Amino acid sequence: MSDEAYARLQEAIISGELRPGERLRDYELAERLGTSKTPIRHALDRLADHGLVEMQRNRYTRVAPIDLDRVRNAVDLFGDIWIGSVRHVMPVIQDDDVAYLTDLADDMSRSVKSRDVTGFGTALRAIATGFARIEGNAARAVIIERLGPQIRRFGEHSRDAFEWDKIEAFTVAMREAINARDAVQTRAVLVTLFDDVLPATIDRAEVAGVDIIDED
Structure with a gap:
C-alpha cells in the first residue's frame, strides 16, 4: 500500500x-x-x-518548493551518469543494441515533434537507462530512476521554457551518432544537451518565475 x-x-x-x-x-x-x-x-x-x-x-x-539549484545538480548528475555509460557501451555495441537504442531515440523524437514535455522526459530516461542496461550497470539505472522525479517535476512546471528547435536538433544528432556507433560524437551530443540546452532551459524558467515557494 x-x-x-x-x-x-x-x-x-x-x-x-x-x-x-x-x-x-x-x-x-x-x-x-x-x-x-x-x-x-x-x-x-x-x-x-x-x-x-x-x-x-x-x-x-x-x-517542497521547486529548488532550481537541486534541479541543476540532478541534471548534471544525470548527464554524467549517461556519458559514463556511453564510454563503456559504444566501443562494444552490437547490432541488436543499436536497433534497441534507435527505437528509443525514435520515441524521443516523436515526443519532441509533438512538443510533449512528459513524453520527452520519459523517453530521455528510457534511452539513458537503456545505455546503463546494455553496460550491465544496475547502479546507474537506479540513480537515473532516483533523479527522475525532480527533473520531471521541473519540466511539468516549466513547459514554456523549452527551446524545442534545439531539443529536436539533439534528438536527430543522437540518433545519427548511435547509428554511426561513434562514441566521440555521442558524448559530444550529450555534452551539448546537459551543458548548454538544459541549463539554459532552467535559467529561462528561473527568470520567468517557476513555482518556488519558500514562505512558512
Whole structure:
C-alpha cells in the first residue's frame, strides 16, 4: 500500500495537482487515497528523501518548493551518469543494441515533434537507462530512476521554457551518432544537451518565475 500511495502522491506533486507549499495532512491523504495513515507516512518519508516534500519536525509536512539549484545538480548528475555509460557501451555495441537504442531515440523524437514535455522526459530516461542496461550497470539505472522525479517535476512546471528547435536538433544528432556507433560524437551530443540546452532551459524558467515557494 505504501508503494501505491507513494506513486500516486508523487504523480500528484509532479503534475502540479499538489502545488509547491501545499500542506499535507496524513489523515486527509489517507481518506483521499482510501488507505490508513501508516502507508501515507511511509510514502511521505520516501517523497522527502527524493526532495518532493518537506517534513517540519513537530510542525507540518508540505510539498517542497521547486529548488532550481537541486534541479541543476540532478541534471548534471544525470548527464554524467549517461556519458559514463556511453564510454563503456559504444566501443562494444552490437547490432541488436543499436536497433534497441534507435527505437528509443525514435520515441524521443516523436515526443519532441509533438512538443510533449512528459513524453520527452520519459523517453530521455528510457534511452539513458537503456545505455546503463546494455553496460550491465544496475547502479546507474537506479540513480537515473532516483533523479527522475525532480527533473520531471521541473519540466511539468516549466513547459514554456523549452527551446524545442534545439531539443529536436539533439534528438536527430543522437540518433545519427548511435547509428554511426561513434562514441566521440555521442558524448559530444550529450555534452551539448546537459551543458548548454538544459541549463539554459532552467535559467529561462528561473527568470520567468517557476513555482518556488519558500514562505512558512
